[in-house]
Amino acid sequence: MSKFINNLAYEASAGSGKTFMLVVRYLALLFKGAEPAKVLALTFTNKAAAEMSERIVETLQALESRMELYEIAKECGMSEKEILAKRSQILAEFLNAHTKIMTIDSFFAQILRKFSLYASLMPDFSTANAQHEVKLMSRFLKEVSVANKRKTLINLSLESNKRVSDIFALLDDFYLKKEELSHLKFQKKSTQAYEEEAMQGLSLLQNIVKNCKEASATLQKAVVAQNFEALKAKTWVYKESLNYWVFKKCFTPEMDAQLHVIQNAIKAHAKAKEQNFFYALNELVELYKKAKKALYVDEGELSFSDVTLLVYEILHRLNESEFLYFRLDATIEHMLLDEFQDTSVLQYEILKPLITEITSGAGVCSEGSFFFVGDVKQSIYRFRGGVSALFGEVAKEHRTEVKKLLTNYRSQKEVIEFVNRVFADKIKNYTPQLVRKEAQGGFVEVIADEELLDALVEQVKRLIDLGADVNDIAVLCATNSDGQVIKNRLDAQNIEVVTETTTKLINQRSVKAVLEYLKYLYFREEIYRQNFFALINQEVRAVANVDFNSVRLVDVVKRCIEEYRLFQDDFHLIRFLSAVSKYADIEALLFEYERLDTSAAAADISGVRVLTVHKSKGLEYEHVIVMDRLKKAPAPRDAIIYNYDGIKLQNLYLRTKNRELIDHDYAYALAKEKELIREDSLNALYVAFTRARENLIILAKPKDSMFALLDLQPQSFGELRSTCKARNVPQVHKKLSFENIYYGTQSDLLALERQNEEDLQAINFGIALHYTLEMMQEFTQEALLDAKDMMLNKYGFMLTESEVDDIQQRIERLVTTPEFLTLTRGVCYKEKALRYKNNLRYLDLLVKHEKGEWSVIDYKSAMHFTEEHRKQVRYYVKAVKEITGDEVRGYICYILADTIKIETV
Numbered sequence: 001m002s003k004f005i006n007n008l009a010y011e012a013s014a015g016s017g018k019t020f021m022l023v024v025r026y027l028a029l030l031f032k033g034a035e036p037a038k039v040l041a042l043t044f045t046n047k048a049a050a051e052m053s054e055r056i057v058e059t060l061q062a063l064e065s066r067m068e069l070y071e072i073a074k075e076c077g078m079s080e081k082e083i084l085a086k087r088s089q090i091l092a093e094f095l096n097a098h099t100k101i102m103t104i105d106s107f108f109a110q111i112l113r114k115f116s117l118y119a120s121l122m123p124d125f126s127t128a129n130a131q132h133e134v135k136l137m138s139r140f141l142k143e144v145s146v147a148n149k150r151k152t153l154i155n156l157s158l159e160s161n162k163r164v165s166d167i168f169a170l171l172d173d174f175y176l177k178k179e180e181l182s183h184l185k186f187q188k189k190s191t192q193a194y195e196e197e198a199m200q201g202l203s204l205l206q207n208i209v210k211n212c213k214e215a216s217a218t219l220q221k222a223v224v225a226q227n228f229e230a231l232k233a234k235t236w237v238y239k240e241s242l243n244y245w246v247f248k249k250c251f252t253p254e255m256d257a258q259l260h261v262i263q264n265a266i267k268a269h270a271k272a273k274e275q276n277f278f279y280a281l282n283e284l285v286e287l288y289k290k291a292k293k294a295l296y297v298d299e300g301e302l303s304f305s306d307v308t309l310l311v312y313e314i315l316h317r318l319n320e321s322e323f324l325y326f327r328l329d330a331t332i333e334h335m336l337l338d339e340f341q342d343t344s345v346l347q348y349e350i351l352k353p354l355i356t357e358i359t360s361g362a363g364v365c366s367e368g369s370f371f372f373v374g375d376v377k378q379s380i381y382r383f384r385g386g387v388s389a390l391f392g393e394v395a396k397e398h399r400t401e402v403k404k405l406l407t408n409y410r411s412q413k414e415v416i417e418f419v420n421r422v423f424a425d426k427i428k429n430y431t432p433q434l435v436r437k438e439a440q441g442g443f444v445e446v447i448a449d450e451e452l453l454d455a456l457v458e459q460v461k462r463l464i465d466l467g468a469d470v471n472d473i474a475v476l477c478a479t480n481s482d483g484q485v486i487k488n489r490l491d492a493q494n495i496e497v498v499t500e501t502t503t504k505l506i507n508q509r510s511v512k513a514v515l516e517y518l519k520y521l522y523f524r525e526e527i528y529r530q531n532f533f534a535l536i537n538q539e540v541r542a543v544a545n546v547d548f549n550s551v552r553l554v555d556v557v558k559r560c561i562e563e564y565r566l567f568q569d570d571f572h573l574i575r576f577l578s579a580v581s582k583y584a585d586i587e588a589l590l591f592e593y594e595r596l597d598t599s600a601a602a603a604d605i606s607g608v609r610v611l612t613v614h615k616s617k618g619l620e621y622e623h624v625i626v627m628d629r630l631k632k633a634p635a636p637r638d639a640i641i642y643n644y645d646g647i648k649l650q651n652l653y654l655r656t657k658n659r660e661l662i663d664h665d666y667a668y669a670l671a672k673e674k675e676l677i678r679e680d681s682l683n684a685l686y687v688a689f690t691r692a693r694e695n696l697i698i699l700a701k702p703k704d705s706m707f708a709l710l711d712l713q714p715q716s717f718g719e720l721r722s723t724c725k726a727r728n729v730p731q732v733h734k735k736l737s738f739e740n741i742y743y744g745t746q747s748d749l750l751a752l753e754r755q756n757e758e759d760l761q762a763i764n765f766g767i768a769l770h771y772t773l774e775m776m777q778e779f780t781q782e783a784l785l786d787a788k789d790m791m792l793n794k795y796g797f798m799l800t801e802s803e804v805d806d807i808q809q810r811i812e813r814l815v816t817t818p819e820f821l822t823l824t825r826g827v828c829y830k831e832k833a834l835r836y837k838n839n840l841r842y843l844d845l846l847v848k849h850e851k852g853e854w855s856v857i858d859y860k861s862a863m864h865f866t867e868e869h870r871k872q873v874r875y876y877v878k879a880v881k882e883i884t885g886d887e888v889r890g891y892i893c894y895i896l897a898d899t900i901k902i903e904t905v
């Protein structure tokens, strides 16, 4: 029996099962008795967090046939039989709990909400506002003007050759690195003396040339410079010695002596300018901070980096006893971190006291544990402040046992071996991955072609012809704009494509139409009316005026949907309605909607995936085509070079042309940066190649290729095939034992589901109504009164008195409706979680009748979107039928203000 290791990390290659082991670890903790609410699992993206929750439920549901079972049993020191016996209890507990699987950003936002008053902030601050940057910029400019620092800003812009908007990015960088920079002092310096020194050297040099009979005309011209800038622009200034070229004939050691005087002066000049630059930047950062603060104090608006910084500051300001409160309150006993290589130093600094607390074995929790997984080879966010050296430091600091996973579980042999060969001597400490016995196939081809896009079309067609499902093909590209070009090209070939833009809600046809309609109402420009009718395929006709002062925006949208019958099968519009309700008014919507990040309803999106390598992290596809850059890579032009030693920021430099030729320290930092950029590119290619399960095709340009650092030759390995994948086979469902599983109240999830339906007040009303029904032990008047009290406790604060009365009256009418009472005769299960075709849904009411047949009943408090409801209930019926194998009927029970209507679906 293996021992459970409290502090454990996996530093392992792509596809070796890190995420797999994270899920195993999470479940092992639950099986060992940890409360789900006390296990914190942090990821980097919302997508990863959502997938992890899904994966936990999925794994538990099909545990007996999952590979995880063996590993969980091993981790827990229990038999597989014991694990399986506990499975439904664990699943119920998990679904019932306030789990803490979230992104690191939302975790920090949660901490900040708890301590918001420390930061003069209201707890209801928002983190994603479309106009944030614009507002911040204008606030900042105001602060600059008030503080009389306009000149500083303009100088800074001139000195760095950057536009003011780019200076903004520098400021943000500085602001975020404030702590890391705190050991550096910047001083204002005069540059005049160095300029004079250099010009003095030049004049002595000119004298030597003047006195030299052999001096050519070219040489005489070479030593002429009107001023310091002109001198700096001379190539000879950066040579080691002047014993060369036209100088040679007149060369004396004195020439080199003057050359070195000039060089030293230029070097010192650059340093002084650098100091001035950083000094000014530092000054402006103070104003930038002020602007930020004004924005979050007055308007409650923060960016995620503000949240991180504020949390950092708060945690460091808390005294012992306050910190104790923080720890007690947080009640986290176990911490799991995914993609650890991308954690920034600042993020780690915030987590550190928590980890220390958890791993100390004393204090709040005696049996805490810490677990993290990552792959330094996949660290590609160095530019975001992720410093890969953190991995080792953290393991050391928290006495963590670091283990490896040697086998690749994702890919076929040819892919694994190709990756091993390519990266073995390119990436430091590369350990070749092992191939599973059963994965002996696979295919890799490197193709060099001038016409990348033609080659791409050919390869996609080749895969489709082989029978590949388009949804299993991914094209990985270097930049978003390359992605756009690729999309257009595939579109033109009638190959369906899915990109991040196509999946955006605001790009769906029906949503676009409604937006054109609103623009017409607001701007009254004819073009919008024409667009609207063209998009909905209807005759152009008159559109009535709307007074936005008296009608709510969401109602205007609803009316548009109803009047023009835009609904039908459109889930996008439901999402859009819920998004619209978040905008304050029509102006806010029309001027900000382009930044709305909501994605479209995923169900019917199909096509070849086109995405950037960066976005592909953590994902896997059957067939992967990695595309070279369509355009040349831009040279690195960040104004500041940050020089790290391990995780410690040592110093920084201002990028200055030719400075590396005369300043060793600078040259060293520049070389180091170049190496880091190279490593980043290498890691990105590693990420790209390791996404493929079966087939990997690399399309390279013969010249200026981003693959150049890998020394690839056109070649191919293995045989191109497309095997049909098990994931398309329908899931086999077991009978669910409803009795065993009580999922508790699901108001939070309900809230999420219902958001699509109506605006906020109607949603609250609906939730309260559902909650009351859920709390009723039986469908009687007495039970209603008890349930109403519970509802008032929970939701009373957000309902008006008349709404509370309305709820009571509606339910009274319901429980005296004979048809409803007949329908609910039998065993009633309320708010049951139902998992079907990978969707987690909640049934309002499930009744098992005496003869063994079932009724699914869905409550609705309004008649909107009737067709959608029917569809939903039909879906539930199908699911319950498939799971139970029994006869199932579906009903929608409309609990309206004046009547009860039960509809058979």
Ligand SMILES: Nc1ncnc2c1ncn2[C@@H]1O[C@H](COP(=O)(O)OP(=O)(O)OP(=O)(O)O)[C@@H](O)[C@H]1O
Pocket: 012, 013, 014, 015, 016, 017, 018, 019, 020, 021, 067, 375, 378, 408, 409, 410, 617, 618, 619, 690
């Ligand atoms: N022990 C295992 N047994 C069976 N299958 C496994 C095992 N470990 C991982 N897998 C499967 O292998 C694939 C890759 O695993 P996973 O995504 O966990 O790798 P990873 O190390 O997180 O990869 P990456 O670093 O690329 O994100 C997944 O499909 C996973 O289900």
